[in-house]
Amino acid sequence: MSILIGRDTRLVVQGITGREGEFHSRQMLEYGTRIVAGMTPGKGGLHALENRVPVFNTVAEAVRQTGANTSCIFVPAVGAPDAVLEAIGAGIGTVFCITEGIPALDMLPVVEVVRAAGARLIGPNCPGATSPGRAKVGIIPGSIHREGHVGVVSRSGTLTYEAVQAMTDAGIGQSTCVGIGGDPIIGTTFLDVLQLFAADPETDAIVLIGEIGGSAEEEAAAWAAEHLRGVPMVAFIAGRTAPEGKRMGHAGAIISGGRGTAAGKVTALEAAGIRVAGSPTELPALLREAGYRE
Amino acid sequence: MKIQEADAKSLLAAQGLPVPPWAVARTPAEARAAAERFLADGAGRVVIKAQVLVGGRGKAGGVKLAGSPAEAEEVAGRILGMEIKGIPVRKVLVGPAAVIVKEFYLGAILDRASRRIVLMASAEGGVEIEEVAKATPEAIHRVEAHPLLGLLDWQARELAFAVGLAGPHLRDFVKIAKGLVATMRANDADLVEVNPLAILRESGPEGQVERLACLDAKVTLDDSALPRHPDLEKLRDLDEEDPADAEARHYDISFIHLDGSIGCMVNGAGLAMTTMDLVNRAGGAPANFLDIGGGAKADRVSAAMRLILADPKVRAILVNIFGGITRGDEVARGLIDARARQEREVPMVVRIVGTNAEEAARLLREAAFETAATLDEAAAKAVAAARQATGDAA
Numbered sequence: 001m002s003i004l005i006g007r008d009t010r011l012v013v014q015g016i017t018g019r020e021g022e023f024h025s026r027q028m029l030e031y032g033t034r035i036v037a038g039m040t041p042g043k044g045g046l047h048a049l050e051n052r053v054p055v056f057n058t059v060a061e062a063v064r065q066t067g068a069n070t071s072c073i074f075v076p077a078v079g080a081p082d083a084v085l086e087a088i089g090a091g092i093g094t095v096f097c098i099t100e101g102i103p104a105l106d107m108l109p110v111v112e113v114v115r116a117a118g119a120r121l122i123g124p125n126c127p128g129a130t131s132p133g134r135a136k137v138g139i140i141p142g143s144i145h146r147e148g149h150v151g152v153v154s155r156s157g158t159l160t161y162e163a164v165q166a167m168t169d170a171g172i173g174q175s176t177c178v179g180i181g182g183d184p185i186i187g188t189t190f191l192d193v194l195q196l197f198a199a200d201p202e203t204d205a206i207v208l209i210g211e212i213g214g215s216a217e218e219e220a221a222a223w224a225a226e227h228l229r230g231v232p233m234v235a236f237i238a239g240r241t242a243p244e245g246k247r248m249g250h251a252g253a254i255i256s257g258g259r260g261t262a263a264g265k266v267t268a269l270e271a272a273g274i275r276v277a278g279s280p281t282e283l284p285a286l287l288r289e290a291g292y293r294e
Numbered sequence: 295m296k297i298q299e300a301d302a303k304s305l306l307a308a309q310g311l312p313v314p315p316w317a318v319a320r321t322p323a324e325a326r327a328a329a330e331r332f333l334a335d336g337a338g339r340v341v342i343k344a345q346v347l348v349g350g351r352g353k354a355g356g357v358k359l360a361g362s363p364a365e366a367e368e369v370a371g372r373i374l375g376m377e378i379k380g381i382p383v384r385k386v387l388v389g390p391a392a393v394i395v396k397e398f399y400l401g402a403i404l405d406r407a408s409r410r411i412v413l414m415a416s417a418e419g420g421v422e423i424e425e426v427a428k429a430t431p432e433a434i435h436r437v438e439a440h441p442l443l444g445l446l447d448w449q450a451r452e453l454a455f456a457v458g459l460a461g462p463h464l465r466d467f468v469k470i471a472k473g474l475v476a477t478m479r480a481n482d483a484d485l486v487e488v489n490p491l492a493i494l495r496e497s498g499p500e501g502q503v504e505r506l507a508c509l510d511a512k513v514t515l516d517d518s519a520l521p522r523h524p525d526l527e528k529l530r531d532l533d534e535e536d537p538a539d540a541e542a543r544h545y546d547i548s549f550i551h552l553d554g555s556i557g558c559m560v561n562g563a564g565l566a567m568t569t570m571d572l573v574n575r576a577g578g579a580p581a582n583f584l585d586i587g588g589g590a591k592a593d594r595v596s597a598a599m600r601l602i603l604a605d606p607k608v609r610a611i612l613v614n615i616f617g618g619i620t621r622g623d624e625v626a627r628g629l630i631d632a633r634a635r636q637e638r639e640v641p642m643v644v645r646i647v648g649t650n651a652e653e654a655a656r657l658l659r660e661a662a663f664e665t666a667a668t669l670d671e672a673a674a675k676a677v678a679a680a681r682q683a684t685g686d687a688a
Contacts, residue, residue: 023619077518103482103519104404111409112441127618139588141618141648156564157588158616161648162669165616182563184406184484211564214406238567241552241574242583249548249563249585251518252406257424262571279572279670 002131002176003151003196003203004094004122005033005070009135012037012059012068012092014075014083016048020098021074024139025049028072031142033135037062059090070094072128072137077101080124081110088117096137097123097187104251107185114187121187125251127157127179140164140177148173148294150287151197153190154209155182155216155250159238163209163280170284172294175203182250184213190220198228205232205292207283208274212239213253213260218268225272232290235269236277237262295515296347297529300387302511305481306488311473312466312507314494316389318345325370328388330363337390340366344373344383347534349422354378359391384533395504397490398457399423399434402474404484404516410438411475413445417457419490445475463493466506481526482519487512538601545597547586554579555609555680557602557640559595561586561620569614572669578677581608588619595628596635603638610641610680612672617648626654630661641679645672 011028015021016038026049029035037056038048044057056062059071071087073080073096080099087095095114102124114121122129128138132145144161146168154160160179167174178193180186190208197203206228210217217237224233240262242248244255255261266276275290277283300318307313317328329340344356351357356378360366366388376383397419405412416434418426426433435456439445450471451464459467474486488508495504520527532540542549548563552570556578560566563585570580582605586598602608615625625646633642645666646654658665664679666672 020619078522101518103522104484104516105411105479105482105519108409108411108441139619144648154564156562158560158562158618159564159568161616161618162565162568165647184404185409209564211567216406219407236568238564238571240571241580242567242570243550243552246550246583247517248550248567248583251516253563253567257427278575280568281668281670 002134003193003200004120004129004176004178005131005135005137007134009070009137010034010036010066010068011137012039012062012066012071014039014059014071014073014087016040016053016055016074017043017046018074022048024074025053027142028136031136033137036066037068059086059092063090063092068092070137071096073097073099075099081106084110084121085113088114088119093119095119095121096126096128097121098126098128098138099123100125102183104183104185107183111185111187122178123181123186125183126181126186127160129176129178130174131176132174138179140179144168145177146173149175149202149204150207150292151175151200151203151205152177152207152209153193153197154179155211155252156209156238159280160209163207163236163283166281167207167284172284172287175200182252184252190216191223194220194224194228198231205287205290207287208233208235209280210235210237210265211250211253212242212248212255212262213250215260217265221268221272221274224274232287232292233274234277234283234286234290235274236280236283237265237269295517295520295530297513297515298345298347298531299343299511300345301529302513303508305477305513306473306508306511309473309477309480311470311477312505313511314389314392314507314509316387318385319370319388320385322367322371322374325386325388326363326367329360329366332388332390333363335390339391341389341391342366342369342373343387344376344378345385345387346378346381346383347531348379348381351378356383381534392492392507392509393495394490395493395495397492398459399426399489400471400474400491401485401487401489402478405438408438410441411445411478413437413439413449413453413471413474415453415457419492423487423489439475445472462504463506470506470508477513481513482516482523483513484516485512485514538604541597542601545594547584547594547598547601549601550583551605552580552582553607554581555607555684556676557581557605557608557611559584559586559598559602559611559613561588561590561615565614565616569612569669569673572673573612573677576673576677578673578680581605590620590628591624592628592631595625596632599629599632599636603636603640608640609683610643610676612676613642613644613646614669614672615646615648617646617651621650622646622648622654623650623657626657629663630657641683643672643675643679645669
């Protein structure tokens with residue numbers, strides 16, 4: 001098994017005919033993801049990616065015709081909140097929103113509607129997820145992965161690739177890697193993903209990759225201390241040298257009023273018994289020291 | 295984006311909130327003229343406040359009272375010559391000094407943990423809220439606005455009662471509290487803070503009256519929403535902006551200037567922070583945070599190189615690219631092109647992995663670039679190169 005995506009994933013890509021949507025859909029198909037539908041308003045009836053994927057005008061129609069159960073959104077920021085709501089309205093259970101630059105206040109009603117529908121939103125401003133050997137949804141390069149039993153959860157994109165590559169190089173495979181996104185308002189938090197990993201029989205250890213800003217790492221650490229005893233878990237926190245009051249690229253990566261510092265997060269994680277690596281390349285060794293064996 | 299107090303007050307006033315009049319002065323003479331007007335309108339004294347985008351103006355001596363136009367001119371002259379936390383004061387706000395009966399704190403923030411707009415109030419106004427939060431967190435009262443319905447009247451009343459406001463001020467407080475949330479929504483702000491919100495005593499035709507007013511205002515805007523608020527983009531204070539910031543924005547590069555000697559060019563925000571951290575760990579200091587973003591082409595790489603080299607403190611450059619959407623060969627070509635045109639010789643260490651890394655490696659080898667296989671190795675090499683360049687024997 002894996003979390004969020006797997007062999008039973010039937011994906012609809014919203015914005016499949018756009019440049020980004022088409023490029024990454026091709027990569028997902030090559031990885032073996034079952035893309036059953038594409039969706040672009042006004043392009044219904046066409047076929048994308050050399051006739052391999054039927055395109056629909058609405059998500060509801062894509063669901064009716066293909067049984068899509070998961071969506072991946074490559075729609076520009078102006079239309080992305082609406083795209084999430086359309087997917088939820090069509091009964092999609094898991095929505096990945098890759099789009100960057102959505103105004104934060106736009107997401108407040110969206111996450112509320114997602115929650116009320118009992119659905120799950122990952123992102124926005126996230127790289128997606130990969131369950132190696134089964135499926136990948138989003139933009140994470142497939143080549144960095146190896147099948148295995150370590151769950152990876154991160155607020156970042158390329159930093160995650162760095163950590164996963166280091167694990168793969170060290171012979172440590174992954175059950176699922178999830179990028180939850182770098183925005184201040186996101187649908188799925190570290191804590192949510194830890195709960196999913198805890199319930200996944202194929203995830204035996206966890207790597208958490210956090211960064212400055214907010215308190216999601218601290219909340220995850222507190223939960224892990226209580227509920228993940230005996231599960232090897234290690235972490236990395238980016239931004240030890242970040243100055244206060246500056247947004248470090250990600251809209252959510254900012255230290256304000258002395259809160260959200262890397263030092264505070266490292267302290268909270270270590271207090272929960274979670275070792276924090278000084279470099280992402282040290283994560284494999286730390287995992288083994290924490291008792292993890294393939 | 296941070297905006298100045300005067301602009302923040304305009305946004306509050308636009309939502310119908312009670313804000314006493316003010317004027318912005320760039321010279322002592324302008325301050326004098328403004329003071330003359332307010333004093334003629336019946337103000338006993340005027341307040342003169344430095345307009346800078348950093349906190350702690352009062353403590354730094356950037357907020358003063360004056361009783362006459364001449365004094366206002368003199369006080370403004372002193373404040374306009376000041377630096378507050380390294381930022382020269384280029385303008386002051388002049389307004390009538392109010393008789394304050396009591397001060398409160400009222401702020402609306404985007405709360406990440408609850409994913410709600412949270413309204414916070416405290417009876418301890420006029421002091422930094424972070425201090426209150428540390429010393430007496432129980433003195434701060436919070437309510438969460440409903441994500442679909444907004445802040446409800448009863449929630450605002452609850453806050454009013456919690457800070458001890460009742461009687462004639464209750465209705466005004468509810469209006470102001472809802473107005474803060476309205477200001478946030480209308481302008482896509484992350485933060486709207488009124489500190490202090492004050493009960494003022496004023497003499498009117500029917501004798502002394504007390505009323506609530508917003509004496510200070512702080513608003514932070516969501517950068518992601520600025521494209522749909524061209525009017526707010528105009529509030530960006532270019533006086534306080536590094537010229538490099540404007541160029542970075544133009545090329546869609548995230549750039550933050552720091553104090554060290556090692557320039558960093560990275561793709562991805564988390565990896566860019568990590569690269570800085572590893573430079574630090576290797577004994578060096580990063581000169582900047584720089585994220586060239588996803589899918590960067592040669593022109594953006596060249597622009598990033600110009601931004602880094604514009605800083606005279608830079609002694610070495612570390613390029614760290616993990617190709618995904620970004621193609622390693624595109625970055626390598628951009629680097630080769632940028633180096634051919636750069637005016638200053640600075641050692642560079644390049645690490646490119648991921649998409650098209652083999653082609654990148656070949657290009658870099660042919661152009662005789664110093665390369666590294668891992669991030670840790672790249673950081674160590676860059677730190678060593680910077681030391682050699684500065685002639686530091688350590």
